[in-house]
Amino acid sequence: MLKVINISYRLPSQRMLFENVSITMKQGNIIGLSGDSGLGKTTFAKIVSGYLQAEKGEINWQHRKHEASPVQLIWQHPEQAVNPKWRIDKIVKEAGELDHSLLAACNIPTDWLYRYPSQLSGGQLQRICIYRCLVTRPSYIIADEITTMLDPVAQADIWKWLIHYVRQHQIGLIIISHDVLLLEKLCDDVFHFRDLMKPTAVDGRTIY
Ligand SMILES: Nc1ncnc2c1ncn2[C@@H]1O[C@H](COP(=O)(O)OP(=O)(O)OP(=O)(O)O)[C@@H](O)[C@H]1O
Numbered sequence: 001m002l003k004v005i006n007i008s009y010r011l012p013s014q015r016m017l018f019e020n021v022s023i024t025m026k027q028g029n030i031i032g033l034s035g036d037s038g039l040g041k042t043t044f045a046k047i048v049s050g051y052l053q054a055e056k057g058e059i060n061w062q063h064r065k066h067e068a069s070p071v072q073l074i075w076q077h078p079e080q081a082v083n084p085k086w087r088i089d090k091i092v093k094e095a096g097e098l099d100h101s102l103l104a105a106c107n108i109p110t111d112w113l114y115r116y117p118s119q120l121s122g123g124q125l126q127r128i129c130i131y132r133c134l135v136t137r138p139s140y141i142i143a144d145e146i147t148t149m150l151d152p153v154a155q156a157d158i159w160k161w162l163i164h165y166v167r168q169h170q171i172g173l174i175i176i177s178h179d180v181l182l183l184e185k186l187c188d189d190v191f192h193f194r195d196l197m198k199p200t201a202v203d204g205r206t207i208y
Contacts, residue, residue, distance in 0.1 A: 001024060001025070001026055001027075001060075001061070002023075002024065002025050002026075002027075002048075002059075002060075002061045002071065002139070002140050002172055003024045003058070003059070003060045003061070004021065004022055004023045004024070004048055004057070004058075004059050005022050005057055005058040005059075005060070006020045006021070006022055006056070006057045006058070007020075007021050007022075007044075007047060007048075007054040007056070007057030007058070007059065008020060008021070008054060008055045008056050008057055009040065009043055009044075009047060009052070009054055009055055010055045017040040017043055018039070018040045018043075018044070018193075018197055019197065020057075020197055021040075021044060021057070021193075021196045021197050022196060023174075023191075023196050025140070025172050025174070026172060027139055027140070027170045027171060027172045028166075028167070028170040028171070028172060029172050029173075029188050029189075030163065030166065030167075030172075030173045030175065030186060030187045030188050031172075031173070031174050031175070031187055031188065031189055031190075031191065032174075032175050032176075032177065032180075032183030032184070032186065032187035032189065032190035032191065033174055033175065033176045033177075033183075033190075033191055033192075033193055033196075034176075034177060034178060034180050034183060034190065034191075034192055034193070035192050035193030035194060037178075039193045039194065040193070041144070041176050041193050042076075042144055042176070044193070045073055045142045045144045045174070045176060046073065047059070048071055048142060048174075049069060049071045049072060049073035049142055050069045050071065051073065059071075061139060061140070069136075069138070070138055070139040070140060071138065071139070071140040071141075071142065072133045072136055072138040072140070072141050072142070073133075073141075073142045073144060074126075074129055074130055074133050074141060074142070074143045074144065074146045075129065075144060075146070076144050076145040076146060076148060076149070077149070078117075078122065078125040078126040078128070078129045079117060079122070079125060081129050082117050082125070082128070082129065083117075084116065084117050084118060085116075086116075086117075087113070087114060087115065087116055088112055088113045088114070088115055088116070088117070088120070088128055089113040089114065091117070091128065091132065092113070092128060092131060092132050092135065094132075095132040095133075095135050095136055096135040096136055097135075099135055102131060102134055102135055103131060105161070105165060106127050106130060106131040106134070106161070107127065107161065108127055108128065108131055112124065112128070121154075122149050122150060122154075123150045123151075123154035123157070123158065126146060126147070126150070126158065127158070129146075130146075130158070130162060134165065138171060139171065139172065140171065140172040140173070140174070141166065141171055141172070141173050141174070142173075142174045142176065143162075143173065143174070143175045143176065144176045145176055145177055145178075146158070147159065148177070148178075155182075159182075159186055163186055175187060
């Protein structure tokens with residue numbers, strides 16, 4: 001179980017961005033998170049995956065001993081998530097030993113490993129970022145607008161195998177998107193970010 005309990009975040013300007021956000025999910029569940037621009041969804045994702053510290057609140061998970069965070073974030077802009085001066089083989093090996101069966105599952109031909117990020121399309125580079133996330137064997141993944149910049153065919157392609165993979169490996173997935181129709185198609189449940197902040201969430205909002 002991933003339990004996020006009453007987390008609050010204050011911006012450098014001292015304005016509270018959000019207060020008492022709670023969510024509970026099991027491995028193997030797929031949850032959609034929508035909400036207006038600027039509500040704090042990306043900030044929430046960064047906190048839960050360990051990139052930012054909440055002002056208060058708790059994040060708990062049950063996880064086997066592991067070096068990498070059990071909650072991994074896949075970013076919206078893959079080109080900003082990788083070092084442009086590194087070849088792809090170096091980028092992926094940074095996250096873990098090369099796993100050829102996972103490369104095949106991600107539909108990544110080995111010749112991509114000898115290219116630089118600028119020599120791959122946005123969709124191809126996002127696959128590399130997804131591989132890099134999966135090779136750390138996460139228990140949970142937060143996918144923050146990961147296909148927004150892709151054409152519909154590339155979008156459908158990524159979701160088809162990623163959803164299959166997380167279901168097969170019992171990984172919990174939170175998908176953040178403005179596309180509510182897409183969320184309704186892919187997810188077991190869809191929530192508006194604002195609903196996670198309701199006062200009723202004081203003792204932790206339980207999904208399922
Ligand atoms: N380090 C920071 N300094 C100042 N303001 C920040 C900082 N980080 C986030 N913000 C502000 O916090 C608000 C929430 O940002 P965030 O990216 O989390 O929202 P979001 O809900 O993901 O939006 P979108 O749907 O547009 O991606 C925005 O107004 C943003 O400008």
